[in-house]
Amino acid sequence: MAFGFIKKVFSFGKKEAVEQPAEDEVLPPLNFDALKALRPAEEAPAETPSPLRGGSIDEVDRGGVVAELEVTPSGPADHLPLKEGEETAPQTPQPVVPEPKPAEQPVPVEPAPQPAPPEEPKPEPAPEVPAPEPEKPAEQPAPAPSPVEPEPAPAEVPVLPEEPSVPEVPEEVPAQPAPLAPEPTMRAPEPEPVAPAIPLHLEGKVAAQRPGGVVGSSDATPSVAETIPPGPSDHLPLKGGEDAQPSPVAEAPAPKPSAGKVTVQKKVEQKAEVVEVAAPAPRQSWFQRLRQGLSRSSKELSGNIAGIFTKRKLDEDTLQDLEDVLIRADLGVETALRVTDALASTRYGKDVSDHEVRSIMAVEIEKVLTHVAVPLELDLSHKPHVILVVGVNGTGKTTTIGKLAAKLTEGGLSVMLAAGDTFRAAAIEQLKIWGERTKSPVIASKLGADAAGLAYDAFEKAKEAGSDVLIIDTAGRLQNKTELMAELEKIVRVLGKLDPEAPHTVLQTVDATTGQNALNQVEIFRNIAGVNGLVMTKLDGTARGGILVAIAAKHKLPVYFIGVGEQVDDLEPFSASDFAKAIAGVA
Ligand SMILES: Nc1nc2c(ncn2[C@@H]2O[C@H](COP(=O)(O)OP(=O)(O)OP(=O)(O)O)[C@@H](O)[C@H]2O)c(=O)[nH]1
Numbered sequence: 001m002a003f004g005f006i007k008k009v010f011s012f013g014k015k016e017a018v019e020q021p022a023e024d025e026v027l028p029p030l031n032f033d034a035l036k037a038l039r040p041a042e043e044a045p046a047e048t049p050s051p052l053r054g055g056s057i058d059e060v061d062r063g064g065v066v067a068e069l070e071v072t073p074s075g076p077a078d079h080l081p082l083k084e085g086e087e088t089a090p091q092t093p094q095p096v097v098p099e100p101k102p103a104e105q106p107v108p109v110e111p112a113p114q115p116a117p118p119e120e121p122k123p124e125p126a127p128e129v130p131a132p133e134p135e136k137p138a139e140q141p142a143p144a145p146s147p148v149e150p151e152p153a154p155a156e157v158p159v160l161p162e163e164p165s166v167p168e169v170p171e172e173v174p175a176q177p178a179p180l181a182p183e184p185t186m187r188a189p190e191p192e193p194v195a196p197a198i199p200l201h202l203e204g205k206v207a208a209q210r211p212g213g214v215v216g217s218s219d220a221t222p223s224v225a226e227t228i229p230p231g232p233s234d235h236l237p238l239k240g241g242e243d244a245q246p247s248p249v250a251e252a253p254a255p256k257p258s259a260g261k262v263t264v265q266k267k268v269e270q271k272a273e274v275v276e277v278a279a280p281a282p283r284q285s286w287f288q289r290l291r292q293g294l295s296r297s298s299k300e301l302s303g304n305i306a307g308i309f310t311k312r313k314l315d316e317d318t319l320q321d322l323e324d325v326l327i328r329a330d331l332g333v334e335t336a337l338r339v340t341d342a343l344a345s346t347r348y349g350k351d352v353s354d355h356e357v358r359s360i361m362a363v364e365i366e367k368v369l370t371h372v373a374v375p376l377e378l379d380l381s382h383k384p385h386v387i388l389v390v391g392v393n394g395t396g397k398t399t400t401i402g403k404l405a406a407k408l409t410e411g412g413l414s415v416m417l418a419a420g421d422t423f424r425a426a427a428i429e430q431l432k433i434w435g436e437r438t439k440s441p442v443i444a445s446k447l448g449a450d451a452a453g454l455a456y457d458a459f460e461k462a463k464e465a466g467s468d469v470l471i472i473d474t475a476g477r478l479q480n481k482t483e484l485m486a487e488l489e490k491i492v493r494v495l496g497k498l499d500p501e502a503p504h505t506v507l508q509t510v511d512a513t514t515g516q517n518a519l520n521q522v523e524i525f526r527n528i529a530g531v532n533g534l535v536m537t538k539l540d541g542t543a544r545g546g547i548l549v550a551i552a553a554k555h556k557l558p559v560y561f562i563g564v565g566e567q568v569d570d571l572e573p574f575s576a577s578d579f580a581k582a583i584a585g586v587a
Pocket residue numbers: 391392393394395396397398399400421424427430474475476509537538539540562563564565566570
């Protein structure tokens with residue numbers, strides 16, 4: 001029964017699902033009632049897993065749609081209610097209650113009674129452990145709305161304590177009450193100034209600032225996604241009293257790129273138009289930073305090469321030794337052979353200095369990298385141009401999103417961010433912080449929500465807001481490939497409902513410190529999500545920077561940027577020449 005319902009909803013897309021079918025089929029589901037009667041405690045667990053963990057693709061499809069529908073304020077309650085009729089009713093009223101007040105008190109109360117005990121512990125402590133959630137696929141999609149209330153409460157509560165970086169929020173919290181109060185009651189107030197750019201909901205505020213504000217936050221607006229305005233006083237906003245009004249990026253930067261393609265390098269550059277040219281100075285410092293970042297890789301490589309070519313002519317043995325050194329440096333067999341072949345073709349039988357070897361190595365590495373050193377191009381004819389960011393947990397997805405958003409907003413583009421990693425409260429909060437920094441609205445949901453539903457909702461909101469770019473963060477629980485695959489596939493499929501070409505760019509972040517394992521990661525995500533571009537992160541301080549060369553040689557995917565630090569400006573467009581020289585240790 002539930003499947004039949006879900007299927008209908010899915011086939012017609014978000015809006016249609018809201019229609020009648022839901023009700024008709026809803027009635028039949030007598031099983032749920034029976035189940036509930038038998039085991040009331042199970043309600044909670046079912047909700048939490050709501051996400052995607054359906055397992056089968058079919059389930060994913062249905063679930064995606066359902067979730068989306070639920071998210072949408074228009075008709076979410078229709079279908080979902082079936083299972084959790086009780087929850088549906090409370091949702092409507094709840095939002096009202098919590099909003100007027102600070103929300104801190106109500107939050108703790110609700111979570112305790114409603115949410116089942118098992119759910120809270122699972123998502124929070126071990127966000128990556130999908131075990132429990134995946135098992136309730138079919139029901140999750142539909143229940144999405146209801147779970148909203150119970151799930152968020154438990155999830156967010158831990159969020160605050162977990163995040164060390166958010167300590168500032170509590171301090172300024174006192175100031176927030178004032179701004180918050182008006183929002184819930186009069187939604188219009190805050191959004192108004194921003195209205196032209198982003199007519200979104202402001203629930204995010206509640207969720208972000210209050211530890212237990214979950215209930216209020218999620219209920220306030222759509223069941224799933226919550227929009228966190230760019231500069232306003234959401235969570236961090238405390239200070240940003242000023243930020244609250246200035247809407248996104250659109251206002252400040254004068255040069256607002258028009259529809260068409262733009263190139264994102266050091267800054268956004270619009271084709272065929274005069275754009276501010278980055279000062280040459282930073283280029284120089286950048287190379288120095290690159291060299292410094294790759295110094296460990298370079299020193300180790302140079303040292304080993306010097307050890308081989310000290311007072312030795314180039315012969316088979318030295319060539320073999322060199323090949324071994326290059327392979328151990330993670331450059332890959334292909335590149336190692338290129339270097340040794342190039343060396344042998346001109347210097348065989350002659351005395352060769354380590355510097356000569358490194359110079360030839362730099363030339364050969366540059367040849368391999370030249371083809372992948374491509375600037376990121378955004379097609380602004382898409383409103384928005386959707387960038388899906390994937391990658392294993394901890395590889396730097398969220399940080400890279402923040403850095404990229406900064407580049408885009410500085411270039412005059414309006415950006416919206418979507419916290420698609422719904423399994424880690426910290427990841428959601430981290431993205432919100434980046435949204436604050438870059439004055440980019442963030443679409444988030446409660447912990448454990450359907451990532452695909454969130455992505456869909458964010459896409460719709462970005463369209464409504466007229467955003468130039470929508471960047472979607474995702475979870476990277478490679479530990480469970482089946483779930484990860486289902487989730488990413490579902491996200492891509494759902495986005496395609498709004499735009500067959502979306503996502504327009506699928507970026508994968510690759511942690512250089514992982515060495516050879518990075519090769520497999522690219523292989524996996526390329527197959528799962530259709531990765532069409534890479535960002536190599538953490539090249540600073542690693543002795544395994546050579547892996548970038550191996551990845552380039554094997555996958556031949558564009559490397560748009562490289563990260564050499566955690567700061568907002570530590571993301572630079574990839575330069576084959578600079579990288580080759582830096583890692584080879586030649587000027
Ligand atoms: N040194 C260095 N650290 C980086 C770089 N990029 C990201 N980091 C750090 O790596 C850690 C993980 O980064 P995240 O952006 O949270 O990675 P993620 O892939 O979003 O991780 P999950 O949220 O767990 O999925 C953070 O401490 C970042 O500050 C980089 O280029 N260099």
